[in-house]
Amino acid sequence: MRIRSFLFVALMAMVSFRVAAAGPDAAVIERGQYLMNGVVACGNCHVARGARGEPLFDKGLSGGMVFDEPAFKAYASNITPDPETGIGKWTDAQLAKAIREGVRPDNSIIGPPMPIEFYRHLSDEDLKAIIAYLRAQPPVKNLVQRSTYNMPLPPAYGPPIKSVKAPPASNKRAYGEYLAQIGHCMECHTPRDGKGMLQHGKLGAGGQVFKGPWGESVSRNLTPHPSGLKDWTDAQIVTAVREGVDRDGKPYRPPMGFGFYKTISDADMAALIAYLRSLKPQAFAGGR
Template structure:
């Protein structure tokens, strides 16, 4: 016997909050669109969470995890962040997923380690983290069990106190750019020198110098500050070309792991905000 249950929208919202993950059709279209932009473009989550083959991203495996980051302090394996219930985040509640993104804590209480930029993701606004969660519910689930990461360095007890509420940035180019570069695109995670404890040296914000090894060889994160050894002599157009096309000021191709394929879809306003913020940084040699 089939039962048809009719409930009000208010009741549906209450039940959805109690049950946790719900179908994307129940979500706000504007929120989903924002989440897609954050995950696929400025956040470039697939740059780490989508497995790569010789020809680029493996078809049909978007956000399914498995990328390995083998560095002296750790062998980190990107997790499956598709809604697969067995190997991904399908059984996680919205609150658990939001907590994992902003605080680096899984539902079982274990801590997510580097290279996830947890100290920066703590700055994601409430609406943006809700948008990311909503969008991740809509991506095709992929069954892909990945191995556990191994850390040869002590992880902190936490990345800070619980995140309660984060407001969006002030409506000003530099403030919006700071939010974009740090909390969303996490540029400073790669472009700021590291301390021995694995944390960024915030006193040298944007000074570059971090090395990345891969099939391309060794790439070194550029100095993003207005110093003469950084972007001091670059025009706005050259910076935009570097971010969206992967070409240096002199036309030389830039190496991975910069997510040029994602950043090329950034809006003109956000590219302008990014430049405004980078121009505001203290010059670092």
């Protein structure tokens, strides 16, 4: 009896030791999972695609989505840990540089539409969490075609980054802006000029047209203007982002990552809304 209870205690100690040892890593992966399945939504582009562009969720982030534009034909890369066709041979530092600075281990530049300008804002901690999550995924063999660019890629997206800290979550507006950066919301919700550059003076005014299998969608005005979100309640914005449903009950179309945003926490949603409500009111930048 005594021996058995001793064994039991020893066993419990072992179990709790293992949980404790796995604790910090598990928390980091969990943070990565929250970001990837939520506001960061890398999968919106990197999830595997079939011949007709349909998502193949069982093949994870093994890539293949095609972006066919006048200036480029880009294919989303395989970012599963497969050593041959994915990122399995890259070190954490190499992955960090690729995601946050757009530079691969061989020093080549990752082209659009990967939104590197926005990912430059990723905090060290969140970047680490995303990398831990990527490493924890099953490797999937999928050789993705090389992208071709009929335009020069920049030599870099900016100076090398040493360290980035996120603003404290207690500062709702600033933290909401951080979330909007790493969710690259304004990349789609800001109009572009004739050269395809974002018109930062019209931040959030919408009007970008997206053509795809869904037909044509136009990004909406997210600023507090009557043609934007001025008359929307917080609850209506939450439903739009999380459920992908308009105020009149109509579902939105891609490419906004509807489906990913379901799990954005209440606190993060409140921060995003505080940020959107702080934008300069702008008239809708779209033609329609």
